[in-house]
Amino acid sequence: MAGEDQDLLENTVKVKLLTIQNGQKPEKGVIPFSEALEKTKFGKFNYFLIIIAGLVLANVLLETASIGFILPISQCDLKLTNQDKGILSAIGFAGIILSSHLWGFLADTKGRRKVILPTLLMAFVFTVLSSFSHTFWVLVLLRLVNGFFVSGGSATIYAYLGEFHTDRSRARAMMGSSFIFALGAMILPLIAWLIINQSWTLPISFLGITYKPWRFFMIVCGIPGFLCGLFLIFLPESPKFLLSVGKDKEAIDVLKRMYRWNVGDDTEFELNGLIPEKDTTIRKDEATDKQSNIVTAFLKTMWAQTVPLFEKKYCRITVIICTIQFWMYVTTNGMYMWFPHIANSMVEFMKEHPGNRTLICEVVYAKHASIYKEDGTINCQSSLEDNTFMYSLVMEILYATGFAVIGVIINKVGKIPILFVVLVFFASCGIASIHVDNPSISVYLYVLLFLAGVGINVLGAATVELYPTHLRSMAICISLMFGRLGSVVGANIVGLLLAKNCESTFYISTTALILCGFLAFLIPKEQKQKGDEEAGLED
Numbered sequence: 197m198a199g200e201d202q203d204l205l206e207n208t209v210k211v212k213l214l215t216i217q218n219g220q221k222p223e224k225g226v227i228p229f230s231e232a233l234e235k236t237k238f239g240k241f242n243y244f245l246i247i248i249a250g251l252v253l254a255n256v257l258l259e260t261a262s263i264g265f266i267l268p269i270s271q272c273d274l275k276l277t278n279q280d281k282g283i284l285s286a287i288g289f290a291g292i293i294l295s296s297h298l299w300g301f302l303a304d305t306k307g308r309r310k311v312i313l314p315t316l317l318m319a320f321v322f323t324v325l326s327s328f329s330h331t332f333w334v335l336v337l338l339r340l341v342n343g344f345f346v347s348g349g350s351a352t353i354y355a356y357l358g359e360f361h362t363d364r365s366r367a368r369a370m371m372g373s374s375f376i377f378a379l380g381a382m383i384l385p386l387i388a389w390l391i392i393n394q395s396w397t398l399p400i401s402f403l404g405i406t407y408k409p410w411r412f413f414m415i416v417c418g419i420p421g422f423l424c425g426l427f428l429i430f431l432p433e434s435p436k437f438l439l440s441v442g443k444d445k446e447a448i449d450v451l452k453r454m455y456r457w458n459v460g461d462d463t464e465f466e467l468n469g470l471i472p473e474k475d476t477t478i479r480k481d482e483a484t485d486k487q488s489n490i491v492t493a494f495l496k497t498m499w500a501q502t503v504p505l506f507e508k509k510y511c512r513i514t515v516i517i518c519t520i521q522f523w524m525y526v527t528t529n530g531m532y533m534w535f536p537h538i539a540n541s542m543v544e545f546m547k548e549h550p551g552n553r554t555l556i557c558e559v560v561y562a563k564h565a566s567i568y569k570e571d572g573t574i575n576c577q578s579s580l581e582d583n584t585f586m587y588s589l590v591m592e593i594l595y596a597t598g599f600a601v602i603g604v605i606i607n608k609v610g611k612i613p614i615l616f617v618v619l620v621f622f623a624s625c626g627i628a629s630i631h632v633d634n635p636s637i638s639v640y641l642y643v644l645l646f647l648a649g650v651g652i653n654v655l656g657a658a659t660v661e662l663y664p665t666h667l668r669s670m671a672i673c674i675s676l677m678f679g680r681l682g683s684v685v686g687a688n689i690v691g692l693l694l695a696k697n698c699e700s701t702f703y704i705s706t707t708a709l710i711l712c713g714f715l716a717f718l719i720p721k722e723q724k725q726k727g728d729e730e731a732g733l734e735d
Contacts, residue, residue: 229439229470232451233362239458242360246369248427249357250376252312255421256350257381259319259342260288262417264533265388265580268540269410271567272576274332278564282691285533286684287336291343292350293680299348300673308356309433315348316425323418327411330404349421359436360454378596380420385588387416388536393579444470505663505671513662514671516718518678520655523708524619525679527626528649530686531705534694535591535646536584537563542639543581553633556642557698564695591643598650611658612716615651619713622648623706630702648709652679658719 227235267281276284303311322342329335354370361369391413398407435454438447447470505514541563542556567575602614626645632638656672663671690701 227470229436229447230362232448232470233360233435234364236451236454237458238361238365241454241457242365242369243372244427244457245357245360245431246372247376248424248431249353249369250373251380251420251424252316252349252353253373253377254380254383255316255319255418255424256346257377258384258387258417258420259323259346260292260529261384261532262388262414263288263339264536265385265392266410266413267533268537268577268580269392269408272574273405273408273410274329274335275574276332277568278691278695279688280332280691281534281537282688283336284332284339285687285691286530287339288343288346289529289680289683289687291340291345292347293677293684295344295347296350296673296677296680299352303352303355307433307437308352308359309428309431311352312349312356313425313428315345316421316428319345319348320418320422320425323421324415327414328400328403328405328407346421349424356434359434374599378592378599381595382589382592384417385585385592388413388580388588389582389585391416393582395578439470502674505674510663510671512718513720514674516715517655517659517662517671517675520615520619520712520715521652521675521679522682522685523705523712524648524652524655525682526686526689527623527705527709528646528652529679529683530688531690531701532646533687534690535642536580536588538642539587539639540580540584542635542642543583543587546635547581552635554635555633556630556635556638557702559635560694560698561696568695587639587643590640591646594643594647595650598647599653602650602654606654611654612719615654615658615716616713618651618654619648619709619716622646623709623713626702626706626709630699645706655716662720 263284267276267284270276271281274280299311299315319342322338322345326335326338326342329338353373357369357373358366391409394409396409400407432450432453433446435447435450438444438450504510538556538560541559544563545552545554545559567577569575606614622644625641626648629638629641629645632641655675659671659675686705689704693701
């Protein structure tokens with residue numbers, strides 16, 4: 197009976213869509229999806245969803261960036277060289293790169309919630325396992341798998357959040373989740389400060405390790421993802437996705453549930469059918485084919501959606517955007533993994549030699565020599581200086597402020613001028629940081645270098661406007677893949693060069709950022725996409 201009811205409902209929707217197209221009024225209670233979504237109001241359900249989405253995004257940061265605080269403390273326990281630290285810094289991003297397309301495809305065929313919920317829980321499982329790693333390579337493998345699952349939430353959460361909101365409220369919802377993400381970024385150094393410098397230990401003889409605060413810190417950074425996974429049990433699948441795969445009745449149930457959350461009673465919420473939006477409908481045979489042969493469908497889909505990005509019309513745009521994204525991530529993610537180590541070295545120098553003047557790279561060389569002795573032994577470090585966490589907190593506060601300021605002026609000034617100023621100015625701060633011999637000034641200039649990362653969101657906003665609807669998601673996905681590749685490359689470049697060629701790491705990244713600032717002017721202005729509607733209506 198349930199199947200018959202579903203077929204009847206789908207046939208009714210098709211009839212109503214035809215009557216609308218012929219200028220006739222539909223039956224009472226059968227309305228377009230966007231209108232039905234508007235009727236659910238904006239209330240408790242939406243706020244809860246925004247908080248969860250923001251925490252999922254913050255979880256990605258906590259899981260990937262936390263390793264930067266762990267490396268200086270764990271070097272003796274795991275016998276880490278600088279090259280080992282570079283690998284550990286990058287391995288989480290490598291996992292994200294390997295899986296982002298897969299999760300995106302599964303989210304489009306199986307459902308958004310069906311991807312986000314289990315991947316969040318599995319990521320936490322491997323975070324816990326990571327904290328018990330007894331060797332470097334075991335930790336590398338577990339962090340790779342952790343990154344593989346962390347990607348599930350980051351690759352899907354924006355689509356999930358956006359599909360519960362109308363055009364009018366979607367931007368507000370996105371800004372709300374970004375604010376939660378910014379709070380998570382500011383909390384990271386505070387969590388590190390509270391946990392890492394504690395002195396307790398717990399011997400675990402059967403594993404051959406001593407459980408220390410840095411291991412527990414890994415688990416704490418994974419808890420937000422675990423909690424989000426649990427909270428998602430109480431949230432439904434995206435109604436727009438359900439409608440797109442022909443599950444109209446389930447979509448209506450979700451909309452009624454949203455209305456109950458927001459208003460408290462659904463007796464006045466009359467909804468007997470949905471008229472699907474043209475860009476959300478897909479052919480039934482296509483959906484069945486995707487689910488019956490997932491590997492073949494995945495490869496075909498990726499090929500069909502990727503190739504147009506590199507054809508004549510979009511090739512130049514794609515190459516420019518991917519290049520800029522790559523180098524921004526080299527600095528803001530790759531080099532950032534070494535920020536706690538370098539900042540802590542500067543703080544130690546200022547504490548031990550008050551009033552002395554020296555260059556930041558001279559401090560880095562001296563610190564490396566003090567850690568790795570000529571006889572092959574390692575000078576262990578059990579804690580980080582308090583001011584190291586303070587500098588990290590200052591950076592995150594400046595990040596949040598930068599997002600707020602750019603959000604206010606971006607429509608007036610324009611995306612490309614802002615991107616140019618951000619990249620050139622903060623890259624110049626990075627160059628200055630290695631030439632200023634006042635440690636207290638150079639460390640703040642070093643902090644400012646990483647604010648080039650605010651340009652990532654500006655570039656993302658520009659990217660959306662340059663491609664038609666049917667290519668936008670793939671364009672963003674491809675550019676982020678190049679960005680995450682930049683994270684891997686950046687972390688390993690620093691690991692290889694820092695001990696003997698510290699200045700080179702700064703020159704490579706800052707020069708590239710300045711060139712990318714000028715390269716941004718080759719990005720064309722927003723285009724009128726003539727094929728937009730046709731691409732969305734072909735199905």
